[in-house]
Amino acid sequence: MQKKMRRSCFSRCGFARIMGWLQTVLGILVIVVSISSLFRFYSAGFFAHNEDICRHFYGIKDVYEGFDIRTLNDRVAEVITMMENLQEKLEMTLQQMEKNKEVLEKTNITRLEYRKYLEVEVLKPLYSAHIALRQVRLPKIDAIGNGTMKEEPLINAFITEEIRKYVTPKENRIGKVNFYGTEKIYNTIGHACVLMKNELQEYMDYDIGSYCKDDWNLAQKLMVHGCDPLPRRRCLTRASKVYQKPYPINESLWKLPDDRNLRWGNYQCRNFGCLSSRNSKRGYTKCTGCFEMEKEKLKWVTNSSLPVDFLIADVLAMKPGQIRIGLDYGVGTGTFAARMRELNVTIVSTALNLGAPFNEFIALRGLIPLYATLNQRLPFFDNTLDLIHTTGFLDGWIDLLLMDFILFDWDRILRPGGLLWIDRFFCNKSDLDDYMYMFLQFRYKKYKWVLAPKSKDEIYLSAVLEKPPRAI
């Protein structure tokens, strides 16, 4: 009984206190709104209209150089909208409280509910607006005078604090240059992240140090749409609850891994058996049959009926003992790398989880998956790799300009004397000349060059080409 009374007093006292808080909050709100309108005046009026003043003091070019006024405007406008929404909401709540005054005094809304209301509906938006406003970066006058770019790239494009923290360059603690020879470290993100703000914000919405959502598919979606590299996150990635130790390497190369070793939540299938080509609901389209080891075992070691299929043994025989490291660029489960491993050649296989767990599968076989999209320059240095093998990925859909950039990148990382093995490239017959030009423009030595029909309209091309020495 006593307990109950205290409780109801609590809620009533709580209510009075909360009304007081609300007034304070509204007061702060008015201040923040006026500051933000001041910013609006500053950005719109000072920069855009009073050009004479700018020119008078600094010269117009200096003011604009390296500073993204449009982004600043967007940012401030966003904050103002946030504040306006918040204000509207608070006013409506107050009005409703006035209207239902009597009912309200009789009801037993708990203190907890008020707290929650304040926390979620008032403080959270106010806080993010506050942060957004604080982080609006205006150019420093001395930086403008020097004509150097002091505005940090992309920061003003984001509201979420964690993204902004990530993008902000980190200065060395000692205030001097580090062993890189730089004063700060830039954490980079793909420029197309700006186009996918909402998804990126969802991706970066977590409590620091807690578990991440099981959202690798959101991350991959961001990546393939050009938000690549993605920001790092400060949350703990989820793993299978029943992870088994992997098979030893003498067994793992050709054995389906344990189903328990990965999280299947974001796939159509729930086990490796389901990924077989016989299953029409397997959930992926590229590289059908790649999860069937009996089929994979035949690749590159048995004669095929198609002349475009070369044997690994034949290709390695072109350069005995000289092919030691390489890259397999395509969609697959690592079989090429597995075969090469048996021959003491180390191959890194690119892999995206396009509907199936390609990365996990390759890794569980004991091979190296490189989680990379087509967007980026490859993370290898110039003139380093002995071999680039590509299959199942680059074909007739690809834009010629994109292909050109990719091929030049491959040429960069291939060492002189290294081999480019184009395996079953295919395209429409009418496009063949364009693509052939692409491959031949580098004037590589042709070890093998074979064309074979794929269908009525389409044609296969396989080739093994050698990068010549560049004595310049």
Ligand SMILES: *[C@@H]1O[C@H](CO)[C@@H](O)[C@H](O)[C@H]1NC(C)=O
């Ligand atoms: C509020 O009070 C009514 C009686 O006035 C009671 O039936 C109800 O359970 C109470 N609700 C809460 C959440 O305490």
Ligand SMILES: *[C@@H]1O[C@H](CO)[C@@H](O)[C@H](O)[C@H]1NC(C)=O
């Ligand atoms: C302006 O830039 C020069 C070199 O770019 C630098 O040496 C100088 O310290 C800068 N001045 C200011 C005020 O930042």
Ligand SMILES: *[C@@H]1O[C@H](CO)[C@@H](O)[C@H](O)[C@H]1NC(C)=O
């Ligand atoms: C793999 O190697 C381990 C020890 O190195 C051995 O006990 C096991 O029998 C081997 N498995 C096969 C299939 O050869």
Ligand SMILES: *[C@@H]1O[C@H](CO)[C@@H](O)[C@H](O)[C@H]1NC(C)=O
């Ligand atoms: C493939 O065919 C060639 C000749 O056509 C033959 O010499 C070779 O032994 C065959 N290899 C295999 C693995 O069957």
Ligand SMILES: *[C@@H]1O[C@H](CO)[C@@H](O)[C@H](O)[C@H]1NC(C)=O
């Ligand atoms: C690979 O290396 C091992 C150890 O050096 C050697 O025993 C084996 O014969 C090599 N295999 C091939 C195909 O060269």
Ligand SMILES: *[C@@H]1O[C@H](CO)[C@@H](O)[C@H](O)[C@H]1NC(C)=O
């Ligand atoms: C190939 O190109 C021809 C002519 O441009 C076109 O009619 C045909 O539909 C194309 N075929 C395919 C499979 O794209």
